[in-house]
Amino acid sequence: MSVNMGDQEIEQNTQTEVPVGAIQTVDPEILTKLPIGTRVLGITAHGVSLWTRTARIDVERDGRRKAYFLKTSSGDLGREMTSSEFQCMTKLRAVMPDLVPEPIAWGSYAAIPNVHFLLCEFRRMSGNVPPPEILAKKIVELHRTSDHDGDKKERFGSNVPTFHGNARVEHGWSDTWEEYFARTTRVLFDLEQDAQGPNDEIEQMIAPFFEKVIPRLLRPLETGGRSIQPSLIHGDLWHGNAETDAETGLPIIFDAASYYAHNEYELGVWRQPWNNIGTAYREEYHKHFPKSPPEEDCDDRNALYAVRVNILDSILYKDDPGYRRMLISGMRELIDKFPGGFEEWETS
Incomplete structure (x- = not known):
């Protein structure tokens, strides 16, 4: 259960066992999921989550800037959670592409043991529940x-x-x-x-x-x-x-x-x-x-x-x-x- 709060950069909940380093640098395994020629501009803690750490990754490719939403988890349970959410979001996206942010990939970190990630399209949100x-x-x-x-x-x-x-x-x-x-x-x-x-x-x-x-x-x-x-x-x-x-x-x-x-x-x-x-x-x-x-x-x-x-x-x-x-x-x-x-x- 997490919340993406528009463009606000919010301090992450410390209940999670995910090391803070997971959202301070972009892991090499995440880089393999990005299009060839993508240059990372930065990564910033973004959103609120109880059991994960989340971040925004800003990139540039062919002179165009783009952002991705990153969710990280840890342990065997975290791996299952990440895989499950990717599959669930993929199913929803296939039916209603305008309703669901595009799930890009999921996997495990190469540089930090037992940390897993979900990479999605970044959608800028207003902070309001739809009427x-x-x-x-x-x-x-x-x-x-x-x-x-x-x-x-x-x-x-x-x-x-x-x-x-x-x-x-x-x-x-x-x-x-x-x-x-x-x-x-x-x-x-x-x-x-x-x-x-x-x-x-x-x-x-x-x-x-x-x-x-x-x-x-x-x-x-x-x-x-x-x-x-x-x-x-x-x-x-x-x-x-x-x-x-x-x-x-x-x-x-x-x-x-x-x-x-x-x-x-x-x-x-x-x-x-x-x-x-x-x-x-x-x-x-x-x-x-x-x-x-x-x-x-x-x-x-x-x-x-x-x-x-x-x-x-x-x-x-x-x-x-x-x-x-x-x-x-x-x-x-x-x-x-x-x-x-x-x-x-x-x-x-």
Whole structure:
């Protein structure tokens, strides 16, 4: 999770284990990814990041100046994060080239052991989140036009693990959205318990959550003649991962954790009280992409998707009890509302 703050040069977060030298000189391996004849003019710390160090590289070639955005990570986990983000951004770029900065390359440093990099096109940003009517419409376009991965057509998931911050998420493939959501969310609950420590209240809610709530809200999407098509989503679209291009005025999204999902899952993080991309964006989105039937379940599905976001945040911010409290509250509300599960809905 990182933020590129326009043209501001901002002191990097010191939580990262990446040595500061990674953004003080341009590593020889990075130079091999630049066009022949490129001359480096300088490298400057740029942006804000919790687990990486980021920089702007200014270059000149054939008398023309250009800039690149550099993100660096360390260790085996950092290597996986870098590879994953490159692949996710490449997928998004293939579908929506005007919405995503071009990923150039990823690799490992030659001069500094165990440091890895992601090199991207540099886009000058305004520091403003795009307004609802502009951003929501572009996200609808992404969801409607995304191509699927070859032989995995019409399946949910991904062959690429993604990262919520530095928390790894395995996807795999599922034929139904309910199966994908239940399978992967169960794993996330285990990771949350490992990160935060055992919690009796959550443990007691696991069975009704998986046996009643998830079938009640997700099974109707794909039964009774209804169906949903997998959409390529950004995967973590909060206000820190969406900006406005200072030159074109168009939206830009970055730091992707992309996979193929029910399109409405993208809107789960738009329910979070801390996200500046909120209710107005959800409302605008559904002006262009109607709610999946049964439409009357849409807000409760959104609450379910927000629970999964809270699990991820509770894993990531394990020293902040607030995310676990939000998780417990969200689970309890849904369990209390749907005690009869899918069976009760089906016979009503």
